[in-house]
Amino acid sequence: MKLHELKPSEGSRKNRKRVGRGPGGTDKTAGRGHKGQKSRSGAGKGSFFEGGRSTLISRLPKRGFNNVGTTYEIVKLSHLEETGMDVLDREALELTGLVRRKNWPVKLLASGELTRAVTVHVDAASAAAIKAVEAAGGKVILPEAKGSDSQVSDSQNDEKAG
Structure with missing residues (x-):
């Protein structure tokens, strides 16, 4: 037997039904009945259609809190303690x-303890985290765009003064 002589067993394969292709039982309306929305191409109302009335989700009362604010990558003080690095910026945190x-922007939270001085460059930080880092002898550097909330290094302060 050769590869070109292979073929499926008799009756194991069946031709697909070609609807709407001339007389033979599935022509004209192609098995869709007569007229109406369901006979058209692209027809259908979706699985949540409720006959034109308001949908269930819009009728139910809305409760709770939907936070539409910024979602942050969270870094804790205890994580900074484990790294062993003195300067932590975005690249170092990814590494x-x-x-x-x-x-995602990075936010520093005051969870855990920090016993050594580190300089951290993050997008946001809680007030308690900033105090904890400064108490350990380090610095938290936030972007300038934040305004009065941002902490800047001493060299940047010298440039502004001069």
């Missing part, structure tokens, strides 16, 4: 695996 999502 250590503390930050995974590259397009």
Whole structure:
């Protein structure tokens, strides 16, 4: 037996039904009945259609809190303690695996303790986290766009004064 001689068993394969292709039982209306929305191409109302009335989801009362604010990558003080690095910016945090999502801003939270001085460059930080880092002898550097909330390094302050 050769490859070109192979073919399926008799009756194991069946031709597909070609509807709307001339007389033979499935011509004209092609098995869709007569007229109406369901006979048209692209027809259908969707699985949540309720006959034209308001949908269930719009009729139910809306409760709770929907936070539409910024979603942050969270870094804790205890994580900074474990890294062993003195200067932690975005690249260093990604390198250590503390930050995974590259397009999310990073926020420092005061969870855990910090016993050594570190300089941290983040997009946001809680007030308690900033106090804890400064108490350990370090600095938290936030972007300038934040306004009066941002902390800047001493060299940047000298440039502004001069």
